[in-house]
Amino acid sequence: MSLVYLILGGNQGNRGEIIASAIDMVNSKIGQNRLASSLYESESWGFSSELFINQVIAIETNMSPREILATCRQIEDQLGRIRTGGGYEARTIDIDLLYYDSVILESPGLTIPHPRIADRRFVLVPLSEIAPDYIDPLSGKTVVEMLQDCTDQAKVWRLAAN
Numbered sequence: 001m002s003l004v005y006l007i008l009g010g011n012q013g014n015r016g017e018i019i020a021s022a023i024d025m026v027n028s029k030i031g032q033n034r035l036a037s038s039l040y041e042s043e044s045w046g047f048s049s050e051l052f053i054n055q056v057i058a059i060e061t062n063m064s065p066r067e068i069l070a071t072c073r074q075i076e077d078q079l080g081r082i083r084t085g086g087g088y089e090a091r092t093i094d095i096d097l098l099y100y101d102s103v104i105l106e107s108p109g110l111t112i113p114h115p116r117i118a119d120r121r122f123v124l125v126p127l128s129e130i131a132p133d134y135i136d137p138l139s140g141k142t143v144v145e146m147l148q149d150c151t152d153q154a155k156v157w158r159l160a161a162n
Contacts, residue, residue, distance in 0.1 A: 001031075001060045001061065001062060002060070002061055002062070002063075002100055003034070003058060003060055003099075003101055004030075004031065004058070004059050004060075004061055004068060004097065004100050004101075005056060005057070005097075005099040005127065005131065005134075006026065006057050006059065006072070006095055006096065006097060006098060007054060007056050007095070007096050007098055007122075007123050007126070007127070008022050008023065008026075008054065008056075008057065008094070008095050009042075009052050009053060009054035009055070009093070009094050009122070010052065010053065010091055010093040010094060011044065011049055011050045011051060011052040011053070011091065012050070012080075012091060012092045013080065013092050015052075015053040016039060016053060016159075018079055018080075018092055018093050019039070019053060019055055019093070021079060022075055022079055022093050023036070023055075023057060025075045025078070025079075026072075026075065026095070027059075029071050029075065030061050030063055030071050030072075031059040031060050031061025031062070031063065032059060032060050032061075033057050033058070033059050034058045034059060034060055035057065035058040035130040035131070036055060036056070036057045036058075036130070037055055037056045037057070037126035037127070037129040037130045038055070038126065038129060038158045038159065039053055039055050039159040040054050040122065040125055040126050040156050040157065040158055040159065041053055041054075041156070041157055041159055042054055042121070042122035042125075042154060042155065042156040042157075043122075043155050043156075044154075052122065054122050054123070054126055054156075055126060056098070056126040056127045056129070056130060056131075057130075058131065065097065065103065065105060065110060065112055066110060068100070069097060069109070069110055072095040072097065075093070076091075076092075076093050076094065076095055079092055079093045080092040080093070096114055097112060097114065098113060098123065098127065099112065099113050099114075099134070099136075099137075102137040103137070104137050104138060113136060113137065113138060117136070117146065118136070118139065118146050118149070118150060119150065119151075119152055120150075121147070121150055121152040121153075121156045122152075122154065124143060124146055124147040124150055125147065125156045127143050128143045128147050131143055132144045
């Protein structure tokens with residue numbers, strides 16, 4: 001079994017309900033959810049848009065990174081994700097593979113660890129909640145150290161639990 005960290009986020013529709021549905025689908029199609037951060041709201045990153053809700057989960061799976069990527073795209077499509085090919089844009093759901101154990105992989109269409117983890121507070125804040133001492137295999141830094149070094153100034157705040 002491999003330990004995988006995913007970030008789920010979206011800013012269209014009933015954001016919390018869509019993320020909950022996506023997590024249910026991840027559990028049934030990819031692997032068992034072992035840890036989940038709180039829900040966080042954040043400003044959009046890389047473009048101007050409505051606020052996003054994000055959550056990081058850790059799952060155990062027997063699937064390969066490519067199988068996970070393909071399944072995440074299927075889940076996104078089932079939950080109404082529309083891709084226009086125009087770069088960063090508003091979306092119902094986005095699921096990104098952050099880490100797959102301590103694997104380092106660079107191939108067409110898939111890079112692990114995710115290449116922009118260290119640049120995004122909306123990833124590092126929820127990731128630091130569930131895996132503060134996880135060591136990034138490229139930088140050798142813990143998630144907390146990466147968050148301390150992050151230059152992204154976008155606001156990220158925890159949503160109150162229901």
